[in-house]
Amino acid sequence: MPEQKMLTKRIGDINPLSIKDALEKGTYKQLEKALKMNRIDLIDEVEKANLRGRGGAGFPMHIKMMSTAKQESTPKYVVCNADEGEPGNFKDRYLMENDPHIILEGILIAAYATGASKGYFYIRGEYNQAISIMKWAIEEAKENGLLGTGIQGSDFDFDIEIRTGAGSYVVGEEFAMIESIEGKSGRTRVKPPFPTDEGVFGKPTLLNNVETYCNLPFIVDMGGENYSKIGTKTSTGTKLISLSGNVTNPGVYEVPFGTTVREVIEDLGGGVPNEHKIKMVQLGGACGPIIPEFMLDLQIDFERFEEFESKTGAGAIIVMDERQDLFEVLMRIVKFFQHESCGRCTPCREGHVHLEKLVHSFFKGDGNPNELYSLESLARVMHHSSLCGLGQSSPISIISSLSYFRDAFHDRMAFGGGEK
Amino acid sequence: MINLKINGIDVEAKEGSTVLDAAKEYGFDIPTLCYYPDLRINSDCRVCSVEVAGSNHLMTACSTPVKEGMEVKTNTSKVYNARKTITELILANHDTNCTTCARNLNCELQDLANTLGIEENRFEKVLEMDAVDDHNPSIYRNPNRCIKCGRCIEVCKDVEGTYVLENQGRSNEVKVAPKYGKYLSEEDCTFCGQCASVCPVAAITEKDDTQRVFDAINNPNKHVIVQVAPAIRVAIGEEFGHKSGGQWTGQLITALKRLGFDRVFDTDFTADLTIIEEGHELLERVKTGGTLPMMTSCCPGWINYAEQQHPDMLEHLSTCKSPQQMFGALAKTYYAQSSGIDPSDMYVVSIMPCTAKKYEAGREEMQSNEGMQDVDAVLTTRELAKMIRSQGINFNNLKDGEFDTPFGITTGAAAIFGATGGVMEAALRTVSEVVNEKPLEKIEFEDVRGFDGIKEATVELGGNPVKVAVAHTLKHAETLISEVKAGKSDYAFIEVMTCPGGCIGGGGQPYGTTNKKRIERIESTYRVDDSMPVRKSHENPTIQKLYDDFLEKPLGKKSHNLLHTHYHPRHKKV
Amino acid sequence: MQLKEVLDKYPQSEDYLIEILMDYQKHKMHHDLTEEELKTIAKHLDIKESRVSSVVTFYSLFSLEPKGRHVIQVCHDVPCHVNNQTAVLNTLKTMLNIDVGQTTDDEMFTLEYTSCLGACDKAPVMRIGEKTFMNLTSNKVKAIIAEYRGRKHA
Ligand SMILES: Cc1cc2nc3c(=O)[nH]c(=O)nc-3n(C[C@H](O)[C@H](O)[C@H](O)COP(=O)(O)O)c2cc1C
Numbered sequence A: 001m002p003e004q005k006m007l008t009k010r011i012g013d014i015n016p017l018s019i020k021d022a023l024e025k026g027t028y029k030q031l032e033k034a035l036k037m038n039r040i041d042l043i044d045e046v047e048k049a050n051l052r053g054r055g056g057a058g059f060p061m062h063i064k065m066m067s068t069a070k071q072e073s074t075p076k077y078v079v080c081n082a083d084e085g086e087p088g089n090f091k092d093r094y095l096m097e098n099d100p101h102i103i104l105e106g107i108l109i110a111a112y113a114t115g116a117s118k119g120y121f122y123i124r125g126e127y128n129q130a131i132s133i134m135k136w137a138i139e140e141a142k143e144n145g146l147l148g149t150g151i152q153g154s155d156f157d158f159d160i161e162i163r164t165g166a167g168s169y170v171v172g173e174e175f176a177m178i179e180s181i182e183g184k185s186g187r188t189r190v191k192p193p194f195p196t197d198e199g200v201f202g203k204p205t206l207l208n209n210v211e212t213y214c215n216l217p218f219i220v221d222m223g224g225e226n227y228s229k230i231g232t233k234t235s236t237g238t239k240l241i242s243l244s245g246n247v248t249n250p251g252v253y254e255v256p257f258g259t260t261v262r263e264v265i266e267d268l269g270g271g272v273p274n275e276h277k278i279k280m281v282q283l284g285g286a287c288g289p290i291i292p293e294f295m296l297d298l299q300i301d302f303e304r305f306e307e308f309e310s311k312t313g314a315g316a317i318i319v320m321d322e323r324q325d326l327f328e329v330l331m332r333i334v335k336f337f338q339h340e341s342c343g344r345c346t347p348c349r350e351g352h353v354h355l356e357k358l359v360h361s362f363f364k365g366d367g368n369p370n371e372l373y374s375l376e377s378l379a380r381v382m383h384h385s386s387l388c389g390l391g392q393s394s395p396i397s398i399i400s401s402l403s404y405f406r407d408a409f410h411d412r413m414a415f416g417g418g419e420k
Numbered sequence B: 001m002i003n004l005k006i007n008g009i010d011v012e013a014k015e016g017s018t019v020l021d022a023a024k025e026y027g028f029d030i031p032t033l034c035y036y037p038d039l040r041i042n043s044d045c046r047v048c049s050v051e052v053a054g055s056n057h058l059m060t061a062c063s064t065p066v067k068e069g070m071e072v073k074t075n076t077s078k079v080y081n082a083r084k085t086i087t088e089l090i091l092a093n094h095d096t097n098c099t100t101c102a103r104n105l106n107c108e109l110q111d112l113a114n115t116l117g118i119e120e121n122r123f124e125k126v127l128e129m130d131a132v133d134d135h136n137p138s139i140y141r142n143p144n145r146c147i148k149c150g151r152c153i154e155v156c157k158d159v160e161g162t163y164v165l166e167n168q169g170r171s172n173e174v175k176v177a178p179k180y181g182k183y184l185s186e187e188d189c190t191f192c193g194q195c196a197s198v199c200p201v202a203a204i205t206e207k208d209d210t211q212r213v214f215d216a217i218n219n220p221n222k223h224v225i226v227q228v229a230p231a232i233r234v235a236i237g238e239e240f241g242h243k244s245g246g247q248w249t250g251q252l253i254t255a256l257k258r259l260g261f262d263r264v265f266d267t268d269f270t271a272d273l274t275i276i277e278e279g280h281e282l283l284e285r286v287k288t289g290g291t292l293p294m295m296t297s298c299c300p301g302w303i304n305y306a307e308q309q310h311p312d313m314l315e316h317l318s319t320c321k322s323p324q325q326m327f328g329a330l331a332k333t334y335y336a337q338s339s340g341i342d343p344s345d346m347y348v349v350s351i352m353p354c355t356a357k358k359y360e361a362g363r364e365e366m367q368s369n370e371g372m373q374d375v376d377a378v379l380t381t382r383e384l385a386k387m388i389r390s391q392g393i394n395f396n397n398l399k400d401g402e403f404d405t406p407f408g409i410t411t412g413a414a415a416i417f418g419a420t421g422g423v424m425e426a427a428l429r430t431v432s433e434v435v436n437e438k439p440l441e442k443i444e445f446e447d448v449r450g451f452d453g454i455k456e457a458t459v460e461l462g463g464n465p466v467k468v469a470v471a472h473t474l475k476h477a478e479t480l481i482s483e484v485k486a487g488k489s490d491y492a493f494i495e496v497m498t499c500p501g502g503c504i505g506g507g508g509q510p511y512g513t514t515n516k517k518r519i520e521r522i523e524s525t526y527r528v529d530d531s532m533p534v535r536k537s538h539e540n541p542t543i544q545k546l547y548d549d550f551l552e553k554p555l556g557k558k559s560h561n562l563l564h565t566h567y568h569p570r571h572k573k574v
Numbered sequence C: 001m002q003l004k005e006v007l008d009k010y011p012q013s014e015d016y017l018i019e020i021l022m023d024y025q026k027h028k029m030h031h032d033l034t035e036e037e038l039k040t041i042a043k044h045l046d047i048k049e050s051r052v053s054s055v056v057t058f059y060s061l062f063s064l065e066p067k068g069r070h071v072i073q074v075c076h077d078v079p080c081h082v083n084n085q086t087a088v089l090n091t092l093k094t095m096l097n098i099d100v101g102q103t104t105d106d107e108m109f110t111l112e113y114t115s116c117l118g119a120c121d122k123a124p125v126m127r128i129g130e131k132t133f134m135n136l137t138s139n140k141v142k143a144i145i146a147e148y149r150g151r152k153h154a
């Protein structure tokens, strides 16, 4: 299946530093249309479209929009999550650097629909270029009456501010991000209440991923009904895939839901270079499952991914060829999460230290059955009992490896080997 | 009411209650570790995890509200395995030398490990030993025993508003510590000890002074006297298995005598004296246009706070020393003289509900004889209980004893010093009778009683209405201070106590002190007051005698030298 | 840039703490924040120093220790790892004669790991200051370092 470009269609064509160009190519037209619609009707269209979050959890967008819209407390906030810190993901950066105005248009539509008056655009501190481009885009949007009071001649007022991260992956988690916006450390909050009830400064807050917002102008344009025809029955629309690893043409690809992993790797990515063979693929990003080559015909959609008990909607595909050592890869992953854990809850704070030790044992080639048992049990406990998505999903790579590459563990126990 | 199922049993629970509450009500014990009643629920430890139908992830009972139709399982193997693994993880990063630990057999982590039947740890020890903080006279911090439950942070920040302790760093390197890992003594720590009182393990404790006291008792050349604060008698029994709400004055005295103290005195006596001096100081300020509102000065946590945070407010503080220090001053002067003992041969011990009193006793102003502290050692309720246990004294089998003279006859007014509003009420009883020159019709000032953070009352003094206020916890005190600073305060007199509920809820009181227990102790305090033959400080006959024999008159020269003090702005440089 | 100038750029509101810290640290020669500066910031925003300390030690881009003039951050997550990041790192170590986490004697360079920089399609990747370098090879790295060494202002 080829790419189906919707969100990224104009990329390459459009000058990201020129709102004039963006306006000429139709950006903010859908905002104009939305502003004439009734707010609830607008959310209904999103429901018909069956838009689900693109940042990881795949939560239905209209539910969050509705519950924010229904809140009486004001001001309400819209937050755009552009923290994108998960290894293997770079599609939000791609959108920000290439078509900032489509994102702003989406945010504006969401803000109008929910009655929000203020937005925060949270970009990780390492994305210097994206930060500059978004800042510039916001400036230009202000100058063109697309932000501020009485937007496009309506009575809708909205302003947005950029907030930058300072080196933390967990800040991508919604409540950690809200804390960070308030100028605090990125430690999540206990739910409930949810952000739509009490988010930034205790006020109703709609928080979504960059890509999720970008879909809104297209839903307004074609109507929810038509939009829902893209993709599969239950996973509608397109998905941006960040393809990386041992692949000939790494990059961002936009495909309809239902495309298989193999199609992305082989048809779009050109397969593995230099006659090497695929050994394993990590889906979603560092928190996703690692699957073997024979599973690549898996469809990219929310249901399939949920089977891995993981929230792999962010859409990374990391290809690894036969030269790569599973245990070395797992070490990298565990170290990443160990370093990025906020340190708040026990399973994640203390667990990663031991995950690392246990994986290291196998990496070195001296793992034993007790360690295998401890590793499996610890990974499951962390998955089941951590407070936020970080600790819940970080062990997925290990849990899936234990399912699909169990022999590798046994081989290490039987024959040693490992660390070169 | 909400209907749900716990372990297959139909259960009714109040709306807004948690799974933990509901389960407890029906006899299902769910272990907890970070949860503490009255504190904000952070659900960090994850020990109270339970299964809830419909969720693959476990939910924490302490933070999960009950929902109609919910199905909870509290003891499946998934749950048990999670709890056990979590506990093992904590133990792998904990200095588990339990037998040589201050919290041995009185430790929530030890209890948890025991409850879960942990007999070996699958996980390797990963503890990296860190330096302890023993740089102050009140609080001892041992980070090697910290389990990062966050309780101390909540208390210091949310309850007290002192913001000394915080999470520093992240991941497994996170430390619960003052900024940049400094010592408490370098920080604006009031030494209130509320952090120590909620710590589930031995990561924050009072600095232990029991050995010094044993040494003094065992020194034949020392005349060792002890004073007990009003709040001890309504709490000490809890250390020996009693429910809160009782009072154990008689057994407490006997226990102290058995420990070998030469005289057992009552701080209530100098509480009465404080009222006389402070009451007159207030009247003097009103008469001469002195700084108002006057603020109480018997709480050293509050004094520390005022000196650290509000150096410009020090004139508002009463110059009266706290009852503990008035006692110390009189002990090493009046009592020494009248009993013919050289003050340098005396050793004065106080039993206090408080860790800040340890700091106070060491202040350089607190020397009535040059180079000699008036109070030599301060023990908390918990330390006293430890001493009693260590000497094989069976507290519950003790007969009632009596305080020694001359500092043993006291009033109901002094007894209520331990409760928030107590000092105010005691002062009002005396001040109004002195000013109005007629007995009060009703001596209970109900308006200043109770557990509200800030309480107000208006009293008639010489025909004029006078407004007073009472605050407990420094967070609430801060509200009153802001009003004073903004010129919006029309109070003449403000009582401030650092600890929730006042001294009965002090940082040195038995572990497990919750607001519920605090309220029970307060009620017990008022019962003590009710039962006293004399209930107004100025009617205490021995106080009158003390003035006749020694002090001459309130605010006189001797009082000034012995019973009053002054305060210093303290500004910490980075 | 003086701290005061940075403070003046932002509203005097506590939620700007991280923005202010990032902005100010950027202007510091050795990319560190001192207790004295943090105290001034805390005072300005009317927040507790314990909170500022907590924030500064939470986010990995803040430092309480002085670093080299140029901070080199090498990504070591999976997409870079499978694209030969180790070779690049080894070249850096040899050229600079330091290990990860260290600063060169002339205080020119500090070598660090970073979490994924979101340029995995152009792995392996590193960052020097705010500039990202992609599709690295040992030769490219050598040229880059030589170029930085040659800069006068450094
Ligand atoms: C540790 C962690 C990191 C996350 N990082 C991101 C991120 O970088 N970008 C993002 O959009 N969502 C991230 N999420 C998911 C967010 O919490 C949240 O679900 C999402 O932003 C909601 O937006 P959506 O519904 O549009 O996907 C992260 C979640 C966790 C637990």
Ligand code: SF4
Residues within 6 Å of the ligand: A170, A188, A340, A341, A342, A343, A344, A345, A346, A348, A349, A386, A387, A388, A389, A390, A391, A392
């Ligand atoms: S799971 Fe990890 S990142 Fe999330 S709250 Fe717990 S310690 Fe923090």
Ligand code: SF4
Residues within 6 Å of the ligand: B094, B095, B096, B097, B098, B099, B101, B102, B103, B104, B105, B107, B108, B109, B110, B145, B201, B202, B203
């Ligand atoms: S704090 Fe508790 S578990 Fe830790 S050493 Fe002391 S008694 Fe043992």
Ligand code: SF4
Residues within 6 Å of the ligand: B139, B155, B156, B160, B162, B163, B164, B165, B184, B188, B189, B190, B191, B192, B193, B194, B195, B196
């Ligand atoms: S003693 Fe009081 S002020 Fe000091 S750290 Fe503990 S709670 Fe905070």
Ligand code: SF4
Residues within 6 Å of the ligand: B145, B146, B147, B148, B149, B150, B151, B152, B153, B176, B195, B198, B199, B200, B201, B203, B204
């Ligand atoms: S010091 Fe005690 S109360 Fe504070 S976090 Fe550590 S264990 Fe908890």
Ligand code: FES
Residues within 6 Å of the ligand: B031, B032, B033, B034, B035, B042, B043, B044, B045, B046, B047, B048, B049, B060, B061, B062, B063
């Ligand atoms: S007691 Fe519930 S999470 Fe700690």
